[in-house]
Amino acid sequence: MPVISESRIYNKLSYVYDGLMKSVDFNVWTRYILDIAKINATKNSSFLELAAGTCRMAVKINTVYPDLIATDFSLPMMQIDKKNSLKKVCCSMLNLPFKTKFDFIYCTFDSINYLQTKKELITLFSEIESLLDGDGVFTFDASLENNSLEFTEEQVTEDKFDGNSFKRINCYDKEKRIHTNIFYIKNADGKKYKEVHKQKIYEFETYFNLINKAGLLVKECYDGFTFSDGSPESERVQFIIGKNKV
Ligand SMILES: C[S@@+](CC[C@H](N)C(=O)[O-])C[C@H]1O[C@@H](n2cnc3c(N)ncnc32)[C@H](O)[C@@H]1O
Incomplete structure (x- = not known):
């Protein structure tokens, strides 16, 4: 899915958030x-x-x-x-x-x-x-950290919600203790966005x-x-x- 624009976190993801959480x-x-x-x-x-x-x-x-x-x-x-x-x-x-x-x-x-x-x-x-x-x-x-360790090897999922589709790449960097989710979102009118979410695992x-x-x-x-x-x-x-x- 080619990227058109990078969006601030939880901006374009809002279109599919409730689907992501199903x-x-x-x-x-x-x-x-x-x-x-x-x-x-x-x-x-x-x-x-x-x-x-x-x-x-x-x-x-x-x-x-x-x-x-x-x-x-x-x-x-x-x-x-x-x-x-x-x-x-x-x-x-x-x-x-x-x-x-x-x-x-x-x-x-x-x-x-x-x-x-x-x-x-x-x-x-x-x-x-x-x-x-x-x-x-x-x-x-x-x-x-025990919630992130299964993602030390990248996992990819794709789904659809409410006329929008999304791809999620989920991975954990154990050294930096950063859990990253990269979302590619295609909304109902065909526009494509990318959001990179980083969470610190203290x-x-x-x-x-x-x-x-x-x-x-x-x-x-x-x-x-x-x-x-x-x-x-x-x-x-x-x-x-x-x-x-x-
Ligand atoms: C995983 S979602 C959880 C949302 C909600 N609590 C739920 O259970 O569905 C994380 C939320 O944190 C918000 N968020 C992240 N950093 C924030 C900050 N510094 N201040 C306020 N909200 C923030 C995002 O916008 C997003 O809605």
Whole structure:
């Protein structure tokens, strides 16, 4: 598929994102976040979602927790579902434009791994520290190396969604700890685009160090989708973070 133009990440991919995710069970994922919220929030809590994408989870969470704002730095992603009545703000998680505090902030599906440097991670955690209410909680998942190792040899898939087609080249550079997805997207009117997505696979301990540095506290770190302890061997871990009050 010849390339016509290189696009910013999650710009043209928005056409096919929900197709790309068809094997992901958003009900299970949402249930897990709701279970975490049940322990850490109340019905009246203020919720903020970071990197909400096409807002499929936000729509479901919003039915239980009405005070919710969904954010993402990709306007095309946030505009895919025009029917929902969510409060949405298009912004980077590294520069959150809010003056009020939140009780529950969440970020799902490897979105944290899009932050390329430890400096960016610290910036995020510092933003969270200033936006979290005293007893508030920030929960996010992070993809660890065991989730990437099967891609040390490049894998290629192709699919179609909603009149658009796409090819995905998926590979992991173990030395640089960078997981790359290259997408070639052909949209319904025949235009062709390329997006290169790079995700940094941080070491398990890095999260603990940087969270502490930003004045936050790891309350729990679960093995993904469970309430058992996570470890460096986990494929995905789920952090539950609070403010460090001492
Ligand atoms: C894998 S998608 C996950 C989307 C959504 N959470 C879901 O579960 O479908 C990653 C999302 O992160 C967003 N993203 C990446 N870096 C970001 C940043 N610095 N600030 C805000 N959003 C970001 C992308 O636009 C994209 O929507």
